[in-house]
Amino acid sequence: MKPREVVLSTTPTAEDIAALRLGDIVYLDGLMYTAREGVYMRALEGQANIPMELPSESAANFHCSPAATIREDGTFDLGAVTATASFRFAKWLPEWMAKTGARLIIGKGGMSSRDYKNYFVPNGAVYLSTVGYGTGALLGRGVENVEAVHWHEELGLAQAMWVIRCKRMGPFIVASDLDGTCLFERENAKISKNLDRVYEGTRPAVLKRFGETDDRSDELIG
Amino acid sequence: MISIDLIQNTARTLMDKAAIEIPQDYLDGLQAAAKTEDGDLSSFVLQAMLDNYEAAKEDRRAMCGDTGVPRWFVKMANDARIEGGMCALETALRRATAEATNGVPLRPNRVHPLWRTDHNNNVGIGAPEIEYGFEPEGDWVDLITVHKGGLFGTDYRMLFPSDGIEGIKRFYLDSLVAFGKRGLACQPAIIGIGLGGSKDTCMVLGKRASVLRTVGSRNSDPRIAALEDELKQLGNSIGMGAMGFVGKNMVIDCNIEVGYCHTGGMQMSVHAFCLSSRRAVARLFPDGRVEYRTDPDWFTPYQRRETVEWEPAMEDA
Numbered sequence: 001m002k003p004r005e006v007v008l009s010t011t012p013t014a015e016d017i018a019a020l021r022l023g024d025i026v027y028l029d030g031l032m033y034t035a036r037e038g039v040y041m042r043a044l045e046g047q048a049n050i051p052m053e054l055p056s057e058s059a060a061n062f063h064c065s066p067a068a069t070i071r072e073d074g075t076f077d078l079g080a081v082t083a084t085a086s087f088r089f090a091k092w093l094p095e096w097m098a099k100t101g102a103r104l105i106i107g108k109g110g111m112s113s114r115d116y117k118n119y120f121v122p123n124g125a126v127y128l129s130t131v132g133y134g135t136g137a138l139l140g141r142g143v144e145n146v147e148a149v150h151w152h153e154e155l156g157l158a159q160a161m162w163v164i165r166c167k168r169m170g171p172f173i174v175a176s177d178l179d180g181t182c183l184f185e186r187e188n189a190k191i192s193k194n195l196d197r198v199y200e201g202t203r204p205a206v207l208k209r210f211g212e213t214d215d216r217s218d219e220l221i222g
Numbered sequence: 223m224i225s226i227d228l229i230q231n232t233a234r235t236l237m238d239k240a241a242i243e244i245p246q247d248y249l250d251g252l253q254a255a256a257k258t259e260d261g262d263l264s265s266f267v268l269q270a271m272l273d274n275y276e277a278a279k280e281d282r283r284a285m286c287g288d289t290g291v292p293r294w295f296v297k298m299a300n301d302a303r304i305e306g307g308m309c310a311l312e313t314a315l316r317r318a319t320a321e322a323t324n325g326v327p328l329r330p331n332r333v334h335p336l337w338r339t340d341h342n343n344n345v346g347i348g349a350p351e352i353e354y355g356f357e358p359e360g361d362w363v364d365l366i367t368v369h370k371g372g373l374f375g376t377d378y379r380m381l382f383p384s385d386g387i388e389g390i391k392r393f394y395l396d397s398l399v400a401f402g403k404r405g406l407a408c409q410p411a412i413i414g415i416g417l418g419g420s421k422d423t424c425m426v427l428g429k430r431a432s433v434l435r436t437v438g439s440r441n442s443d444p445r446i447a448a449l450e451d452e453l454k455q456l457g458n459s460i461g462m463g464a465m466g467f468v469g470k471n472m473v474i475d476c477n478i479e480v481g482y483c484h485t486g487g488m489q490m491s492v493h494a495f496c497l498s499s500r501r502a503v504a505r506l507f508p509d510g511r512v513e514y515r516t517d518p519d520w521f522t523p524y525q526r527r528e529t530v531e532w533e534p535a536m537e538d539a
């Protein structure tokens with residue numbers, strides 16, 4: 001069965017979000033901003049003023065830094081766009097969400113169902129995953145304009161807050177829903193059923209390591 | 223003598239090609255995988271990737287927004303001479319890396335590990351890495367650039383002879399399952415395995431097995447080649463596909479390289495060269511000719527030589 005395609009605003013209504021199903025393919029219209037380590041540290045730990053009106057301008061937080069440069073005349077050259085793994089930002093996201101009203105968290109690999117239940121669902125937010133990973137050229141095509149690059153002098157280009165106007169930018173996959181269900185955990189559970197058979201004929205290493213597990217339903221993130 | 227301008231200009235072109243054009247061998251491998259894939263979500267992902275390679279080439283934009291950490295491998299034939307010497311060559315490669323970062327553009331990924339200083343050009347202490355190899359015949363230089371992703375999918379373990387093939391398979395599966403969940407390794411990938419050497423060279427062998435060999439190549443030792451086939455099939459029997467969704471394709475190919483190791487050990491490393499398997503190669507000649515290709519052809523009989531002396535006649539025997 002082919003996944004369902006949905007076009008969504010980056011300032012979605014509660015009804016828009018409630019209508020999303022795990023595995024839906026989403027294309028985005030509107031403004032989104034990028035935020036990774038540097039932005040959270042500066043805005044939350046450093047208490048710097050966030051240079052945008054959130055969430056009225058955008059409720060879409062993209063864990064990303066683009067392949068891009070600022071030309072000498074101050075204009076931007078943005079090529080490809082790809083997300084970075086989101087689990088590393090779990091420490092800052094609850095406070096960020098409370099402060100900015102972000103409803104679409106976009107990145108690589110998703111978060112845990114615990115994260116979804118604890119602070120995504122209460123904030124009416126869902127997680128959208130990029131596809132591949134690495135559909136950077138396709139996502140780059142969805143960038144209509146770079147509206148601004150904040151804090152690039154303080155944080156460098158890769159950590160700066162890029163404000164991007166999207167036009168049918170995608171594809172993204174809906175990876176959580178308002179029940180807090182996690183698409184990746186659902187897939188992990190299906191795959192885990194097969195693993196004992198795959199591991200037949202293998203043997204654990206004679207020299208063990210600290211923290212080692214043979215529970216293959218374990219994850220590395222979190 | 224190979225001119226330094228030729229080196230810098232060619233290096234600049236290679237940076238573009240690596241970032242934008244998926245190598246044909248990987249593309250063929252992924253197209254074959256897409257035909258066999260029957261998981262709904264995995265199939266969608268593979269098709270999106272194939273569309274993405276087309277978009278990158280059409281628009282001349284980087285195929286992935288995380289453009290990896292650019293590095294260089296330089297292979298010199300024994301009679302090659304570089305205008306200005308080897309330090310001039312290293313400067314030319316650093317310049318080409320910095321220029322391409324702003325020109326393509328690439329993401330300026332390289333920062334200081336502690337102070338997070340970013341020169342916005344992918345150049346810094348030890349960056350880009352430049353590694354060397356030599357060949358006994360000729361006067362050419364091969365420049366190879368690889369833009370490998372830098373965070374997930376790699377592991378090292380000290381195994382011992384008593385771990386045997388069963389231990390190798392266990393560590394291989396552990397690496398694929400651990401980093402394959404949620405697609406952290408950006409699979410399906412070219413999996414490179416290093417066996418033996420010392421801890422550092424084991425990592426080097428595995429990394430080179432993933433980035434300097436093509437899809438469809440096989441180790442010249444027939445028993446290692448058979449193990450490559452077996453491990454490829456084992457990886458694809460996990461039931462995990464692109465992004466960690468249910469699927470059949472985790473491993474586009476599995477390449478193994480070995481080095482002689484301590485008699486008590488059997489070091490093993492696992493590396494994953496991702497859905498954006500970025501590599502580009504050019505051979506430069508003293509008369510100014512440049513031949514572009516995508517196969518690094520790194521692991522020649524000379525690189526895998528086992529004996530004290532190198533006798534070219536042995537190659538043909």
